[in-house]
Amino acid sequence: MTTSTAEKATTLQSLHSAPEILRVVNVWDAISAKTVAALPETRAIATAGHSIAAMYGYEDGGMSLGLALAGAKTVVDAVDLPVTADLDDGYEDPAETIRRAIGIGVVGANVEDRLRPFDESVARVAAIVRAAEQEGVAFQLNARTDAIARGGDRPIQESIADAIARGKAFLDAGAPLVFVPGGHQREVVEQLVEGLGRGKLSVIGLPGALPASEYEALGVARISYGPLTQRVALRALRDLAADLYLGGVVPEDTPTLN
Structure with a gap:
């Protein structure tokens, strides 16, 4: 049975508001999505814009909206x-971007501010929210701020504020x-949760991050893994290729996942 876009949006909304942290394992194409979706623990799917751009041969942030x-x-x-999608900064017209995304069945998105001026960044978020409301979908915007990731040399407390x-x-x-990449350290997360409220913060599980259960205890709503999942998959491919060149063989326990 195929679930409607509106129903999927409501499901994602409930997953975000639940006391349990939502773990979303990022994918980049049909087979990676099917592989992750087949796991009984999977409740929602997130795309990684960085990984999709790499699939098409572009740098992160370099592909067109159409792609x-x-x-x-x-x-x-x-x-x-x-499915919640990484849509970079929302492109030229973020409201139209979200309308088009909803039209293909996307029910949530990461959209980053890239440290645009404060008022402009807020206006773009508001435009996305209005567009989703007009489409009649409880669209789950994971509004990203790059205040820490692009904070440069300014003091970390200034970036947190x-x-x-x-x-x-x-x-x-x-x-x-609110998605705050770069702010995955415990002491930073504690301040972000205090400032934003429990159940409102989304983080990325970079190497060195806390386990999801610890973020859940701190009040984080969601954790995703961005391009890291594709990097792990590519490492496995690279290592297999290197072994094959050295005279190895494909392991007998290789599962038929495709």
Whole structure:
């Protein structure tokens, strides 16, 4: 049975508001989506924009909106689960980007502020929220601020304060969640949760991050893994290729996942 876009959006909304942290393992094409979706623990699917761009031969942030949506549609069509997509900065017209994303069945998105001026960043979030409301979908915007990731040489406390200020404004504009990459350390997460509220923060599980269960205890709503999943897969491919060149063979226990 195929679930409607509106139903998937409501499901994702409930997953975000649940007391348990939502773990989303990022994918980049149909087979990676199907492989992750086949696990009984999977409740939703997230695309990684960096990984989709790499699939098409582009640097992160370098592919067109058309390619970003085409990649997301491939994932949506492969699974019957809520799909949240990485849509970079929302492109030229973020409201139209979200309307088009909803049109292909996407029910949530990461959209980054790239440290645009404060008021402009908030206005873009508000435009996305209005567009989703007009489409009648409980679209789950994971509003990303780069206050820490692009903070440069400024003191970390200044970047944290900026992330909280921007995040609170995004929440006030209607975004369900605030994504703060670069802020995965315990002491930073504690401050972000205090500033934004429990169940409002989304983090990325970079190497050196805490286990998801510890973020859950701190009040984090969601954890994703960005391009790291593709990097692990590519390492496995590279290592197998190197072994084959040295005279190895494909392992007998290789599963038929495709």
